[in-house]
Structures are given as structure tokens and as C-alpha cells.
Amino acid sequence: MESLSHIFGGALLLFGSFIFVANYVRQIANFRNRNKKNGHWSSPAPFVGPLFVIVGYSTLPFEFSIWLFLVIVLDPDTVITILSLPYLIKGFRE
Secondary structure (H helix, E strand, O other): OHHHHHHHHHHHHHHHHHHHHHHHHHHHHHHHOOOOOOOOOOOOOOOHHHHHHHHHHHHOOOOOOHHHHHHHHHOHHHHHHHHHHHHHHHHHHO
16 A cells, blocks of 8 residues: 555656646747747646645655755746736735
8 A cells, every 4th residue: 555655656746747847848938939929828837736746745755855845936837926926916906
């Protein structure tokens, strides 16, 4: 049963890492297509990749480190969302 937990944790960690890398690829694609009229634009997925990475890592038999939360700061969609929250709140107040 313990090995099943490790497999599940590893799968979550890999899936979160995939989303994390896909966020960077999506950001680069959006930057390249910003001036094209029919350019493809992808929407962000904030907090999803870091959440899967943190949950997957916590189920594995590694010692939990505070450095793990650095993945939140390194994810571009999460950072953009956190930085835009004050403007969103200000927009709701007006």
C-alpha cells in the first residue's frame, strides 16, 4: 500500500511539473503572438501546477522543506495572478 502512495505522489509531482513547464511555454507563445491578428492566445492556470507539486512532494517519503514553496514564486501564472489581485479588488470597489 505504501508503494501505491509513492506512485501516486510521483505521478502528482510529474503532472505538476508538466503544468509548471507548460505555463512557461504558454507564456512564450502568448508573447510571440501578441501582435498577430489571428494569433493563438492561451489562458493561464494559476496555482494548479504548484499545488500538484506540493501535494505530490508531501506524499513522497522526503523530508518536507520550506524551499518547496519557492515553486509558487517560480510559476509565472501564479505570480501574475498574485500581482494583479490588488487591481482586481480595486476594480470591484469602483
